Structures are given as C-alpha cells and as structure tokens.
Amino acid sequence: MTIEPAMQRWRRAVAATESEQMGAMLLLTATIVAIAWANISGSYERFWSTDVKLSLGDSAVHLDLYHLVNDALMAFFFFAVGLEVKRELTIGALTDRSRAIVPAAAAAAGLALPALVFWIVAGSSGAAHAWGVVISTDTAFLVGALALIRPSHPARLRVFLLTLAVVDDIGALGAIALFYTDEVRVGPLAVALAALALIAMVRFLPSGRGPLYTTLAVVVWFGLHEAGVHATLAGVAVALLIPVAEPARHDVERVVELTRAFRQSPNPAYAAAASRQLRDSISINERLQRSFGPYVAYVILPVFALANAGVVLDGPTLERSLTSSLTWGVVAGLVVGKLVGITGATMLVRRTGIGVLAPGLTIGRIAGGAALSGIGFTISLLIVGIAIESPALQDEARVGVLMASVIAFVLGWLILSSLDRRHPVTQPGATLLRPFDPRRDHYFGRPDAPLVLVEYGDFECPFCSKATGMVTEVVNHFGDEIAWVWRHLPLRQHHPHAELAARAYEAADRQGRRNEMSGMMWANQDHLERLDLVRYADEIGLDLDRFELDLDSDDVAERVAEDEEDADLMDLDGTPTFFVGTRRHIGHWDAPTMIAALEASRSS
Structure with a gap:
C-alpha cells in the first residue's frame, strides 16, 4: 500500500490495469501461436530442440532452446516473483497478520486440496507424482483476466488475489525445490551457497553493487544447475536476499x-x-521490480508460452486426452480444487473469527476470484516438463492445463458477472460512515456551520503536513461558515510513530492543548519518539505526569482506535483522505479545488 493522494492512486491503478491487460493478451497470443505452430508445421519441435552452449570459464552447460527458456530465461521470472515475495513479507500485505491471514489460509487450502483432487482422479495414470502441476496459480493470467472481466470495484478482490498468489508462489517454489529436484551434487551446491552468502553482504558496499549482484547471480545459477537443483530457483534465492525498505x-x-x-x-x-x-x-528491490516487470510480462512469459504450449491437437492426442485420467486430474485439480479450497477456507476462517474480509468483499466475489485462480498456466506447464518424462503423458497434462485455464476463466467470468447483475457492490468509503458529531469530534469552527470538511490523517504523513496549509486557507476563506474535523488514521505499517503521535494529540486535548501539540508534531515529523513527545508536552506547558498517564491509558488508545475502525470499514487506505460534508472527495486537494468542492456541496 503506497501512501499517496487519491488522484495519484487512481492513475496508478488505471496504468496497472492497462499493463495487466496487455501482458495477459501477449501471453494468450503466444499460446495460440504455439498451438498453431505445433499443429501446422513440424518445425516446432526441431526449433526448440536446437542446441545451445552456455559456458563460464572451463565449465560449460549444454542446453537446447526449450531448456534454455525453462531453466535460464524463467530464472528471471522467478527472480521477479522472489522480489515481490520479499517485498510483501517485509513491508507489504503479508506483514499485517489480520489482513494476511484470510488470503494466506485460502492459498494454503488452494495448494493442498487441488493436489489431493488430482491424486484421487489421476492416481492410476502413472503420473500421480505430478500433483505439483495443479497447485499454482498463474498471477499474470489471473490479474489479466480480472482486468478483462472488470467486475464492479475490483480493487479489494485484486489485493486479496495478489496476496493469495504470493503465498501460492511460495508453496509452488517450495514444491519444486523439495519434490522435483534430482540427486544433489554437493560441490556445485556449496559454490552456489557461497555466492548467495556474498550476495547477502553486497548491500553493505558503498558502490558497484549492481555489477556484483549480476556476477554472483550468474554463479548461483550455474552452481544450482550443476548441483542438480532446478536452476530457476536461483532467481528466487537471489531475490530474497535483495534488500527492501520504505x-x-x-x-x-x-x-x-x-x-x-x-x-x-x-x-x-x-x-x-x-x-x-x-x-x-x-530500495533496490523496488527499482528492480519496476525494471524487470515489463520484460517479464511482455517478453519472458510470452516466450515461455511459445516454447511450452505447443501441443499437437491431432485426433490421437485429443482422443487420449479426453479419456485420460491425467488430463481430467489436472482439470479437476485446478478448477474444482482451487474453487472449493480457496472459497471453503475463506468461509471457515471468516466464520471462526480468525480473520475478516476487507470492506466490499463477499464470499461470492471470493468464489469468482477462486475460480479464476484455476488458471495455472505458467508454473503448471513448467512442472509438466520437470515431473513427467513421457512425451505422450506430457501432452495429456498440457491439454489438461489448457482446458482448465479456459474453464477457470469462463467460470470466474460467469460468477463475477452474475454477482454484478444480482448484487451490485456499493463503493466502500464513498459516504462518511459516521457524520460530524460536535460532542465527540475534534473540530475547528462553529458546531452548526453549514459546511463541514472532515480529514482522516496521520501525524507522520508528509502529505498531511502539506495539507495543513490548504486547510488553513480554506478555513480563512469560509470563516465561520465551515467546521474542519480531524480524525485519526495512523498508517502503522509505513509510519511506526503515527499511532503514538495520535495518542499524544488526545492526551494533550485532555489538558486543552491539542492545537499546540499538533503544531509541534507537524513541525518535527522526523522526531516523534516518546521522549520527543514528552519534550513537546513540556514545552507547551502540560502537566507531564498527567500527560504520560493519559498517553498510556486505555481510554486514549480506544479513542484513536475508534477512528481507525471507521476508516477501515470505509476502506480508506491512504492519508490524507477528505470528506466534503458526508461525501468522499476524490481528486486534488489544493485550496482552490477544495473551496470549489465545498461551494458545490451547498446546492447538493
């Protein structure tokens, strides 16, 4: 969650949606081209069997183009996945237990149940060990499908599914490492581990980190490949050692x-x-995500699809596939296993009270997203090539992956479209949940003023600090016709001192000095430790013993929490957020814009 004004968040969301649509369309196009190529010309297999030699000093690795894509090029894909996992675990959605527990539990069930369904259906196929084919969701196709379907207000569903996909990726990567790795050779593995240890220390160098990261990453890839470990895991291992910070x-x-x-x-x-x-x-993690993202979405994944999706759909192959327990095991695992596992786990966690769904999310919409999670394309096809040796069985499994992806997309589209028609979603946060109450709220102005401006803010947020000038200008413009209301929304994940600062504001209010305290905190946003706050209290003449007692009191903590709970129910995810009267203000919040919005509210 990035802290930025609403208009910037909206523009970023639009750009992300367009990018996801483009990536999904390229992936789909490459898949269609691969199938057409494999069925029209016999050159498909010959082309991807072309020999390639990779060397490092005296060591050399011989690969064909197919394995070059799957072992080397896909390492960049897994590097991008690893960067995202590291970010989410460090500063993203997976750091907040209450927010992460529902999608994490759903992802765990979405890993286990598909594997079980596959094993039950395909147990007699001779490829029961290939259960890893059905455990992973293709994130690129998933978000692309969501962008194409365009369900009402998809932001929260997208966040839920992306969090689920991160946990899903962790499970899939673990399965590849633990269950689909051949006999390990100790010498090359030791070299790879030594290179990883050096990568962990690169962050402490003053300069030249980029070339050194690259060189050591290549050593890790060669080491893992020669050790017998699937070399794509080099991308994940390196990414998890790349530092990330706000x-x-x-x-x-x-x-x-x-x-x-x-x-x-x-x-x-x-x-x-x-x-x-x-x-x-x-941080270098986020710079690399931005740099690698377009290449992964627009080049690497389409090339991977081109190399892996070329199934010959002739009569014998289709006849075998339609009667193959392996094919139907893949379809059942991805379509039924994902839908039932993710939806069922979400219902269970919600019903037991362990976790809650974000505002605007319903079990029905979770079910639509769970259906889309049956699109297992990328890692599913990768594991087909790793886990299954027989070319005929590989074709049957690939047909199952393609069938499951189509069925999952259609099923997800039907569920979400049906819900949009029957149960339209009201945008959370469009209307102020709790109107201005002069007996409870902190405000400046007349309690019966005809105009009301409500701000949810954070004392450590730089945007909120800048907004104070706008608020002053707006209040001066309207005089006693306006009441400005302050409510707390400390973004704890990004601002570690914001919640304590909010409590200091409340503690100062109990001695009638909240304005003086807020002025001190706005002027010293970099210094909001407890000792700093006590010093400010002393400078503005507060009783320090009483101030510290109030600072630690349950009443003050509850007062801040009440504002936070309202903000959470309205799905407010950034500061400052303004409400003109009871309607949420979307767009710029400079003084002229806000004055115009308040004037317009007179006649509404």
Whole structure:
C-alpha cells in the first residue's frame, strides 16, 4: 500500500490495469501461436530442440532452446516473483497478520486440496507424482483476466488475489525445490551457497553493487544447475536476499534539497547528484521490480508460452486426452480444487473469527476470484516438463492445463458477472460512515456551520503536513461558515510513530492543548519518539505526569482506535483522505479545488 493522494492512486491503478491487460493478451497470443505452430508445421519441435552452449570459464552447460527458456530465461521470472515475495513479507500485505491471514489460509487450502483432487482422479495414470502441476496459480493470467472481466470495484478482490498468489508462489517454489529436484551434487551446491552468502553482504558496499549482484547471480545459477537443483530457483534465492525498505524521510528531503539547488544553479554536478539521490531513495528491490516487470510480462512469459504450449491437437492426442485420467486430474485439480479450497477456507476462517474480509468483499466475489485462480498456466506447464518424462503423458497434462485455464476463466467470468447483475457492490468509503458529531469530534469552527470538511490523517504523513496549509486557507476563506474535523488514521505499517503521535494529540486535548501539540508534531515529523513527545508536552506547558498517564491509558488508545475502525470499514487506505460534508472527495486537494468542492456541496 503506497501512501499517496487519491488522484495519484487512481492513475496508478488505471496504468496497472492497462499493463495487466496487455501482458495477459501477449501471453494468450503466444499460446495460440504455439498451438498453431505445433499443429501446422513440424518445425516446432526441431526449433526448440536446437542446441545451445552456455559456458563460464572451463565449465560449460549444454542446453537446447526449450531448456534454455525453462531453466535460464524463467530464472528471471522467478527472480521477479522472489522480489515481490520479499517485498510483501517485509513491508507489504503479508506483514499485517489480520489482513494476511484470510488470503494466506485460502492459498494454503488452494495448494493442498487441488493436489489431493488430482491424486484421487489421476492416481492410476502413472503420473500421480505430478500433483505439483495443479497447485499454482498463474498471477499474470489471473490479474489479466480480472482486468478483462472488470467486475464492479475490483480493487479489494485484486489485493486479496495478489496476496493469495504470493503465498501460492511460495508453496509452488517450495514444491519444486523439495519434490522435483534430482540427486544433489554437493560441490556445485556449496559454490552456489557461497555466492548467495556474498550476495547477502553486497548491500553493505558503498558502490558497484549492481555489477556484483549480476556476477554472483550468474554463479548461483550455474552452481544450482550443476548441483542438480532446478536452476530457476536461483532467481528466487537471489531475490530474497535483495534488500527492501520504505523510502527514508531524510533521503526524500535530500532529493528536494538537491533539486532546489539545481533549480537555483543548473549544472551537471547538481543534476547528477539529484538523480543519484532520487534513485538511491528507493530500495533496490523496488527499482528492480519496476525494471524487470515489463520484460517479464511482455517478453519472458510470452516466450515461455511459445516454447511450452505447443501441443499437437491431432485426433490421437485429443482422443487420449479426453479419456485420460491425467488430463481430467489436472482439470479437476485446478478448477474444482482451487474453487472449493480457496472459497471453503475463506468461509471457515471468516466464520471462526480468525480473520475478516476487507470492506466490499463477499464470499461470492471470493468464489469468482477462486475460480479464476484455476488458471495455472505458467508454473503448471513448467512442472509438466520437470515431473513427467513421457512425451505422450506430457501432452495429456498440457491439454489438461489448457482446458482448465479456459474453464477457470469462463467460470470466474460467469460468477463475477452474475454477482454484478444480482448484487451490485456499493463503493466502500464513498459516504462518511459516521457524520460530524460536535460532542465527540475534534473540530475547528462553529458546531452548526453549514459546511463541514472532515480529514482522516496521520501525524507522520508528509502529505498531511502539506495539507495543513490548504486547510488553513480554506478555513480563512469560509470563516465561520465551515467546521474542519480531524480524525485519526495512523498508517502503522509505513509510519511506526503515527499511532503514538495520535495518542499524544488526545492526551494533550485532555489538558486543552491539542492545537499546540499538533503544531509541534507537524513541525518535527522526523522526531516523534516518546521522549520527543514528552519534550513537546513540556514545552507547551502540560502537566507531564498527567500527560504520560493519559498517553498510556486505555481510554486514549480506544479513542484513536475508534477512528481507525471507521476508516477501515470505509476502506480508506491512504492519508490524507477528505470528506466534503458526508461525501468522499476524490481528486486534488489544493485550496482552490477544495473551496470549489465545498461551494458545490451547498446546492447538493
């Protein structure tokens, strides 16, 4: 969750949707081309059997083009997956237990039940050990399908499914490492492990980290390949050692200082320094995700589909597949196993009270997403090539993956479209859940003012700090015709001191000095530790003993929590968020825009 104004979040969401649609369409196009190529020309197999030699010093690896794609090129795909997993585990959705437990439990069931269904149906096929084919969801096709279907207000469902897909990927990668790895050779594995240990220390170097990461990553790939471990896991192993962190405030402020210096005195030195500081303020994990993302979506995955989806759909193959327990095991595992496993686990976790669904999500919409999760394309096809040796059985399994992907898409589309027609979703957060209450709210202005501006904010949020100037200008413009209301929304995941700052505001309010305390905190956003807050309380003349008692009191903590719970029910995920009267303000929040919105609310 990125903290940014609503208009920026909306533009980013639109761009992400368009990118996902494009990636899914390229993947689908490559699949169709591969099937057509394999059925029209006999050159498909010959082309992908072309020999390629990879060498490092005296060591050399001979691969054909098919294995070059699956073992080497797909390492970049797994590198991108690993970067996403590391980010989500460190600063993303999987750091918040209450938010992550439902999709995590659903993903676990969506791994186990498909494997069980496959084993039951395909147990007599001679390929029961290939249960890994049905455990993974293709994230690219999943989000692309969601973008194409366009269900009402898909944001929360998309977040749920992406969180589920991350856990799903972890399970699939673990299965490849534990169950689909040949005999391990100790010497090359030791080399790979030594290279990984060096990668873990690269972060401490002052410069030259990029080339060293690249060199060591190549060593890891060769080491794992020669050790007998599936070499694509090199991508994951390296990615999990790449550091990730939220931008530090002092780094961002340094960018501002250098940019200001460049504006005042444009020269190459300032330009280079500002560019370098801007780049370094974003963690290497997120820079790499942004750099690799387009290549993975637009090049690597389509090439993988081109190399793996070329099933000859002639009469004998189709006849074998339609009567094959392996084919129907794959279909049942992906379509039935994913749908029942994910939906059932979500219902169970929700009913037991262990976790809750985000506002706007229903079991029906979870079922639609669970159906789409049966699109197991990428890793499913990869495991087909790893787990099954017989070319005939491989074709049967690939037909099952293709059939399951089509069925899963159609089923998901039918469920979500039907729900949109029968039970339209009201956008959460469009209307203020709890109207302004002068007896309870913190406000400035007349309690019976005709205009009301409600702000949900965070004392450690830089955007909220900037918004204080706008609020002052708006209040001065309307005078006693407006009441401005402050409510707490501390974004704990990004701002570790925000919740304590909110409680300090409440504690100061109990001594009638909340405005003075908020002024001190806005002026010192980088210094909101407990000792800092006590010092500010002393400077504005508060009784320190009483202040500290109130700071730690359950009443004050509950007062902050009440605002947070309202924000959560309205699905507010960023600060500042404004409501003009009782309607959520979407768009820019500069003073002229906000004044115009308030004026327009008079006649509504």
